Amino acid sequence: MQKSIEVGCNLSYEVRQSTVFLFQISCALTPHQVVDSESLILNPNLATEAFSAGIEANRMHRVVVEPCELNVSYRGNITLTPEIDEPGEVNEASTAHMPPEVLTYLNPSRYCESDLLGRFAFEEFGHLYRGYSRVQAVCNWVCEHLDYTPGSTNSSTTATAVLLQRAGVCRDYAHLAITLCRGLGIPARYVAGYAVNLQPPDFHGFMEAFLGDRWYLFDPTRLSLVSGLVRIGAGRDAADVAIATLNGDARLLDQQVWASDVTDPAAGGGAAPESGISTA
Numbered sequence: 001m002q003k004s005i006e007v008g009c010n011l012s013y014e015v016r017q018s019t020v021f022l023f024q025i026s027c028a029l030t031p032h033q034v035v036d037s038e039s040l041i042l043n044p045n046l047a048t049e050a051f052s053a054g055i056e057a058n059r060m061h062r063v064v065v066e067p068c069e070l071n072v073s074y075r076g077n078i079t080l081t082p083e084i085d086e087p088g089e090v091n092e093a094s095t096a097h098m099p100p101e102v103l104t105y106l107n108p109s110r111y112c113e114s115d116l117l118g119r120f121a122f123e124e125f126g127h128l129y130r131g132y133s134r135v136q137a138v139c140n141w142v143c144e145h146l147d148y149t150p151g152s153t154n155s156s157t158t159a160t161a162v163l164l165q166r167a168g169v170c171r172d173y174a175h176l177a178i179t180l181c182r183g184l185g186i187p188a189r190y191v192a193g194y195a196v197n198l199q200p201p202d203f204h205g206f207m208e209a210f211l212g213d214r215w216y217l218f219d220p221t222r223l224s225l226v227s228g229l230v231r232i233g234a235g236r237d238a239a240d241v242a243i244a245t246l247n248g249d250a251r252l253l254d255q256q257v258w259a260s261d262v263t264d265p266a267a268g269g270g271a272a273p274e275s276g277i278s279t280a
Helices: 100-106 113-124 134-145 159-165 170-183
Strands: 004-022 033-043 049-053 059-066 068-080 081-083 186-195 205-210 214-216 229-235 244-261 274-280
Touching: 004 214, 059 229, 068 229, 113 134, 113 159, 113 170, 134 205, 134 214, 159 170, 170 186, 170 205, 186 244, 205 229, 214 274
Parallel strands: none
Antiparallel strands: 004 059, 004 068, 004 244, 033 068, 049 059, 081 274, 186 205, 186 229, 205 214
């Protein structure tokens, strides 16, 4: 299966004093996600420093901005060629044989307190078959037990708080599912990205679980098909893949985000909704 997807965003800021911005809005480069073309335009036209950072070498741009109205525009044309597997054939990996770089995603992190929710995870899901279906069961449980409520959480809300209040947005759904997977001994990580036809339009937070010998995508919100997810970056939780981090004084005035599937219908169909999809 091959998909061609166009993504983009427009961000506007009121910058009130000298401010350093770190943007993570460019699409990731992986063997299964190719950036055919892209552009990053700033108005005013300012020098930007492009680099890779973090555990997963996420693509970032740093820019120093003096007081002004800053407008940032990103466009990308992406080709996805995912690995697609039958879920029934995907089993959980043994910790003894996991690649060393995967092991960090078994540990608790800032927003994913798997040490606190491990007992709950085993009580709810410990009896299930150890494989793709168990991760899907975790995601289904999260979707069915939380209310998607914009404004119900903030930048300090953790997975434990989300479990107690039973409400949140995409990052909260992902954080809770990640936490429960880690509590079960399944490596899981947060992914920020674009999602085809997401409503309401926004950047999207979803997750990956390491099963067998690769990372598989899951969206606990069910707001987008997994086959329409375009990755920006991955990390332990949302703190590692913030769309914009700033040091100074600025406020967001406006944000527009979109992603559209422009695949030629004659080029072939897509994966079944229940397929295991990997683009890492």
